[in-house]
Amino acid sequence: MTILIGENLNIMSKTLGPAMKERNPGPVQAMARAEAEAGIDYIDLNIGPARKAGDELMQWVVKTVQEVTDTPLSLDTTNLVAMEAGLKVAANKPLMNSISLQPDRLERGLELTRQYNANVIGLLWGAEGMPRDANERCALAVDFVYRANQMGIPNESIWIDPIATPVSVEINQVKACFEFMSMLQDIAPGCKSTVGLSNISNGTPAHLRPFLNRTFLIMLMRYGLHSAIADAFDPELKHIASGNRPEMVEVVHRVMDGAAVSLGSLNEEQIRHVKTARVLTGESLYSHSWLEV
Amino acid sequence: MALDIPKTRYTGSIKQVKLGGGDKAVTIGGETAYPFYLFEGQMPNLPKIAMEVYDSPPQDWAEAALEPFAGVTGDPVAWAKKCIDDYGAEMICLQLASTDPNGADRGADEAAALVKKLADAISVPLIVWGTANHEKDTEVFRTVAEVCQGKRLVIGPVEEGDHKKIGAAALGYKHTVSASTPIDINLAKQLNILLGNLGIPDDMLVMDPTVSGIGYGIEYCYSVMERMRMAALTQQDERLQFPIICNIAKEVWKTKEVKIPESEDPKMGDIKKRGILTEAMSAAVLLLAGADVLVMRHPEAIRLVREILAEMTAA
Numbered sequence: 001m002t003i004l005i006g007e008n009l010n011i012m013s014k015t016l017g018p019a020m021k022e023r024n025p026g027p028v029q030a031m032a033r034a035e036a037e038a039g040i041d042y043i044d045l046n047i048g049p050a051r052k053a054g055d056e057l058m059q060w061v062v063k064t065v066q067e068v069t070d071t072p073l074s075l076d077t078t079n080l081v082a083m084e085a086g087l088k089v090a091a092n093k094p095l096m097n098s099i100s101l102q103p104d105r106l107e108r109g110l111e112l113t114r115q116y117n118a119n120v121i122g123l124l125w126g127a128e129g130m131p132r133d134a135n136e137r138c139a140l141a142v143d144f145v146y147r148a149n150q151m152g153i154p155n156e157s158i159w160i161d162p163i164a165t166p167v168s169v170e171i172n173q174v175k176a177c178f179e180f181m182s183m184l185q186d187i188a189p190g191c192k193s194t195v196g197l198s199n200i201s202n203g204t205p206a207h208l209r210p211f212l213n214r215t216f217l218i219m220l221m222r223y224g225l226h227s228a229i230a231d232a233f234d235p236e237l238k239h240i241a242s243g244n245r246p247e248m249v250e251v252v253h254r255v256m257d258g259a260a261v262s263l264g265s266l267n268e269e270q271i272r273h274v275k276t277a278r279v280l281t282g283e284s285l286y287s288h289s290w291l292e293v
Numbered sequence: 294m295a296l297d298i299p300k301t302r303y304t305g306s307i308k309q310v311k312l313g314g315g316d317k318a319v320t321i322g323g324e325t326a327y328p329f330y331l332f333e334g335q336m337p338n339l340p341k342i343a344m345e346v347y348d349s350p351p352q353d354w355a356e357a358a359l360e361p362f363a364g365v366t367g368d369p370v371a372w373a374k375k376c377i378d379d380y381g382a383e384m385i386c387l388q389l390a391s392t393d394p395n396g397a398d399r400g401a402d403e404a405a406a407l408v409k410k411l412a413d414a415i416s417v418p419l420i421v422w423g424t425a426n427h428e429k430d431t432e433v434f435r436t437v438a439e440v441c442q443g444k445r446l447v448i449g450p451v452e453e454g455d456h457k458k459i460g461a462a463a464l465g466y467k468h469t470v471s472a473s474t475p476i477d478i479n480l481a482k483q484l485n486i487l488l489g490n491l492g493i494p495d496d497m498l499v500m501d502p503t504v505s506g507i508g509y510g511i512e513y514c515y516s517v518m519e520r521m522r523m524a525a526l527t528q529q530d531e532r533l534q535f536p537i538i539c540n541i542a543k544e545v546w547k548t549k550e551v552k553i554p555e556s557e558d559p560k561m562g563d564i565k566k567r568g569i570l571t572e573a574m575s576a577a578v579l580l581l582a583g584a585d586v587l588v589m590r591h592p593e594a595i596r597l598v599r600e601i602l603a604e605m606t607a608a
Contacts (some may be wrong), residue, residue, distance in 0.1 A: 258548065286482075287482035292486070
């Protein structure tokens, strides 16, 4: 079972952005309700960098959403003042999305985690930016967990995000993400994890994105992925996350094991998973027509 | 104990593509190993050099680049003949620079008439290069393709945005297509798939990964070409198993580094030597990355590259 964090309540949205700015609760609550009804475990509240009056905005969004659902919330902002404002009013143990390892953010962010007894996403983004491989991810994860533990935050409250990047950009980064996930429990036993699932399909034609997201989820789940920030409205993701797609999981695992998988005996959906898994393992090179070749 | 030299395990090869017709036709591709890994496989067709000819007299060229073509730059046919007769060009690349809508905006009919005249006058393969303006290139190449039916031209750049119309014209009149993508292996594969879906046969397709010269990101081009060859030769990626064409001359010769006079910046050294060496060295880098066709300009740079080629492939 993997927990799903709905990504759709986002200030970048053409309807929700203006609604947030105008403090118009209708569209925000409609989205929150829709995500809850879709069976999402956490609702991510993405208010962006929110440089101006981010604290007021975050409090308003949290309260507005909590009026219609008691689904736990993920507070998504890089503005720590806004983050704290949200933590003050969030009812269920919320998730801080996210704290990176940049020195000016780590200490202040973890202090908030401790103070408000929150869950925190440890984003493996270091002082030098994006980690280049699995080893750099490990080093960053160790630093994050060590510092959090020192401050009294238990591993169970830490959700490590290894950072997923688009398959169309650099396949080695995708492989590094898998490799890191396979080591996380050895590095930090009991630590949780999350990943921005849709990142994998950034740059891919919109109608094809779900196929990458779904197979990517199956592959990450094999490495014990605890949660994923994902499209709340792809019901297939919910099925996969809930363990209801064993016949898809089986073929994806075979590709991951390097087994020869003949497409002849498979159904259409399984074939799509196999082709996608071949791309995500790096066995075949991605192109927008990957499902057709 | 005998030493076992590790060998790359190749599972694919580059497709062979025949350019032009008649006894001056040129075949490229066919590699079964990484570039110049002759200890692991074959390069049945050595990389070829196409010499540039412009459809109108160049306005802003470095003196060093103009010098070898003194007296012929106003006449593309004479220019091409000079390249072939005096400098041993194996192919000609006609740059249709004057069709640029942001420049002289010469019409499709006029451009096509020139291409036809040139194609009739020479027997080596002719590459015809547009301006990468999708609308204009479509217009120009549809006319060129028709007027030059039977000439087996190579036409490019064919990009995702204009591949359907130009591709259809090339297909209809049997010209080879040069598929251009902006230094991105995934997009290169995608365009090859799309052109294949359109019906372009594999032996009528070459790839242009978009290149730049030394100092302008050539390492990215190298890396993309290298990965193309890895995918093609070791990962059975059959949509990347095409010969690569590199339009390098104009990238090198437009940089300020080949144009600044020595008097303005003495540490840059002799301006003529500088331009020639930049072109030759950029071309050499691309050869090592897997280029099958180099579009080049200066005869001396070409001589240097031929020398490198000969030494790299000496038994």
